[in-house]
Amino acid sequence: MFRGNETSMYDFSKFKHIVDVGGNDGTFLIEILQNTPAHVHGTVFDLPNVVIKADENIAKHNLSDRCKTIDATGTMRIV
Numbered sequence: 001m002f003r004g005n006e007t008s009m010y011d012f013s014k015f016k017h018i019v020d021v022g023g024n025d026g027t028f029l030i031e032i033l034q035n036t037p038a039h040v041h042g043t044v045f046d047l048p049n050v051v052i053k054a055d056e057n058i059a060k061h062n063l064s065d066r067c068k069t070i071d072a073t074g075t076m077r078i079v
Helices: 027-034 048-059
Strands: 017-021 041-046 067-071
Touching: 017 027, 027 041, 027 048, 027 067, 041 048, 048 067
Parallel strands: 017 041, 041 067
Antiparallel strands: none
């Protein structure tokens, strides 16, 4: 989906927490977190059936300690 250019064009390291609203499977936020220092954390916000895939993708990339999901009902999911 992304080739790295999108996240390398902006310095996300100045933020402590990034929320990706409509973040789908978390791909964009995962790429950001993989290219920023460990102090940057993130949240993927999307529909309940979508954040299930984001949870899996976040865990697959070993970012569960830095990235969480919240479904559109407002329920925070801890992977």
